[in-house]
Amino acid sequence: xxxxxxxxxxxxxxxxxxxxxxxxxxxxxxxxxxxxxxxxxxxxxxxxxxxxxxxxxxxxxxxxxxxxxxxxxxxxxxxxxxxxxxxxxxxxxxxxxxxxxxxxxxxxxxxxxxxxxxxxxxxxxxxxxxxxxxxxxxxxxxxxxxxxxxxxxxxxxxxxxxxxxxxxxxxxxxxxxxxxxxxxxxxxxxxxxxxxxxxxxxxxxxxxxxxxxxxxxxxxxxxxxxxxxxxxxxxxxxxxxxxxxxxxxxxxxxxxxxxxxxxxxxxxxxxxxxxxxxxxxxxxxxxxxxxxxxxxxxxxxxxxxxxxxxxxxxxxxxxxxxxxxxxxxxxxxxxxxxxxxxxxxxxxxxxxxxxxxxxxxxxxxxxxxxxxxxxxxxxxxxxxxxxxxxxxxxxxxxxxxxxxxxxxxxxxxxxxxxxxxxxxxxxxxxxxxxxxxxxxxxxxxxxxxxxxxxxxxxxxxxxxxxxxxxxxxxxxxxxxxxxxxxxxxxxxxxxxxxxxxx
Ligand code: AHR
Numbered sequence: 394x395x396x397x398x399x400x401x402x403x404x405x406x407x408x409x410x411x412x413x414x415x416x417x418x419x420x421x422x423x424x425x426x427x428x429x430x431x432x433x434x435x436x437x438x439x440x441x442x443x444x445x446x447x448x449x450x451x452x453x454x455x456x457x458x459x460x461x462x463x464x465x466x467x468x469x470x471x472x473x474x475x476x477x478x479x480x481x482x483x484x485x486x487x488x489x490x491x492x493x494x495x496x497x498x499x500x501x502x503x504x505x506x507x508x509x510x511x512x513x514x515x516x517x518x519x520x521x522x523x524x525x526x527x528x529x530x531x532x533x534x535x536x537x538x539x540x541x542x543x544x545x546x547x548x549x550x551x552x553x554x555x556x557x558x559x560x561x562x563x564x565x566x567x568x569x570x571x572x573x574x575x576x577x578x579x580x581x582x583x584x585x586x587x588x589x590x591x592x593x594x595x596x597x598x599x600x601x602x603x604x605x606x607x608x609x610x611x612x613x614x615x616x617x618x619x620x621x622x623x624x625x626x627x628x629x630x631x632x633x634x635x636x637x638x639x640x641x642x643x644x645x646x647x648x649x650x651x652x653x654x655x656x657x658x659x660x661x662x663x664x665x666x667x668x669x670x671x672x673x674x675x676x677x678x679x680x681x682x683x684x685x686x687x688x689x690x691x692x693x694x695x696x697x698x699x700x701x702x703x704x705x706x707x708x709x710x711x712x713x714x715x716x717x718x719x720x721x722x723x724x725x726x727x728x729x730x731x732x733x734x735x736x737x738x739x740x741x742x743x744x745x746x747x748x749x750x751x752x753x754x755x756x757x758x759x760x761x762x763x764x765x766x767x768x769x770x771x772x773x774x775x776x777x778x779x780x781x782x783x784x785x786x787x788x789x790x791x792x793x794x795x796x797x798x799x800x801x802x803x804x805x806x807x808x809x810x811x812x813x814x815x816x817x818x819x820x821x822x823x824x825x826x827x828x829x830x831x832x833x834x835x836x837x838x839x840x841x842x843x844x845x846x847x848x849x850x851x852x853x854x855x856x857x858x859x860x861x862x863x864x865x866x867x868x869x870x871x872x873x874x875x876x877x878x879x880x881x882x883x884x885x886x887x888x889x890x891x892x893x894x895x
């Protein structure tokens with residue numbers, strides 16, 4: 394059996410977890426909106442046509458913020474099409490996904506849904522085919538109380554209270570040649586500068602997110618971030634990162650090492666933000682919004698064969714297996730380990746489209762990736778301890794050296810809880826892990842959850858929704874200040890400790 398040591402010190406902290414790192418994303422894409430969160434006529438729909446079963450699962454996940462309405466979709470979107478009387482809303486082509494958008498669901502319906510989901514809205518504006526004028530108008534519609542054209546229009550549409558949206562994405566993946574209205578870094582930097590300036594003139598309480606690179610493989614990665622920030626540093630609060638991973642070569646150790654890639658990606662973007670900060674002698678720090686991350690590859694082939702110009706097709710419907718859940722668990726650990734700089738992150742996406750939640754006419758069910766997200770979101774709140782992992786390593790094809798063990802400890806001082814999240818990536822051997830926790834006198838283990846399966850490719854389905862699920866772990870001990878646990882081969886684990894009541 395391999396052995397590993399996890400080292401923490403109560404005084405060595407990464408930083409406080411911003412709960413928004415447990416955000417998610419709903420795009421007008423496939424069946425995310427239609428049949429996902431909204432399905433009037435369904436036996437699960439409430440009086441607004443919102444699926445109650447989905448809302449219940451989203452509330453379980455405790456998703457504090459949801460990005461909307463895209464994604465690639467937003468770069469051609471006219472938000473005005475999706476407000477007002479439903480029978481007057483136009484159906485439009487969506488060139489991004491080559492489908493028909495009926496506009497039956499729009500921003501007001503989404504704001505209602507988010508309220509019921511107990512989430513904040515992170516709204517994206519169209520900087521592809523539109524620009525600052527459109528951003529100004531949608532902000533007025535959403536955040537102004539009354540007495541102006543767009544605020545009164547919202548009231549006329551039946552929404553008396555402003556939506557008061559605080560977080561705004563200025564465009565989506567504008568570096569990507571696939572993006573409608575794709576721009577060079579200089580063009581986008583100027584567009585974001587003027588859009589951010591205008592939006593903050595309208596409402597100084599909002600925060601803005603500028604587009605970083607669409608992924609680490611973009612040829613312009615690095616120079617894009619630097620140029621954009623050099624132009625619009627003052628108008629921006631966060632820089633976005635997007636990254637999806639896939640086990641295309643069926644090389645699981647390499648796939649599981651993707652969290653190393655994610656870790657390096659985050660560190661690189663932090664360096665670029667700080668480089669521009671130093672060059673421009675700024676006091677303000679730009680933090681990161683990792684607003685699209687997940688596994689995405691299972692549905693790629695099927696999507697190529699889908700008919701075009703239909704409504705809400707089964708697009709991007711990845712069915713996640715057990716090893717995907719292991720990687721999602723590792724990616725969450727990576728986000729936590731960067732809690733000092735990653736303040737927002739969105740699991741892309743939330744329902745039906747590369748999602749933890751799937752729906753059909755008979756109900757909603759949980760994919761494998763639902764579980765690491767659920768537990769990390771619920772118990773990964775507090776302060777991240779600087780967690781040193783001393784574990785055996787292996788050589789991965791894509792990322793070089795990777796640790797067999799990913800781990801992080803989060804200390805919730807308010808609740809007097811300490812939680813360890815860990816992934817043993819070793820496919821052959823269990824691992825004995827120890828951690829000196831003498832500083833946490835009076836703590837005891839209150840919960841140990843494990844996600845594992847004998848088959849790395851096992852999936853949950855509508856018919857068999859609990860094939861891959863979390864089960865209580867055994868054998869973990871916290872004695873005389875020393876935590877010891879045997880982490881089974883290829884497993885995700887959560888060990889939650891709490892202080893004894895005095
Ligand atoms: O989440 C699916 C798509 O991935 C989004 O629309 C786009 O931003 C990214 O390329």
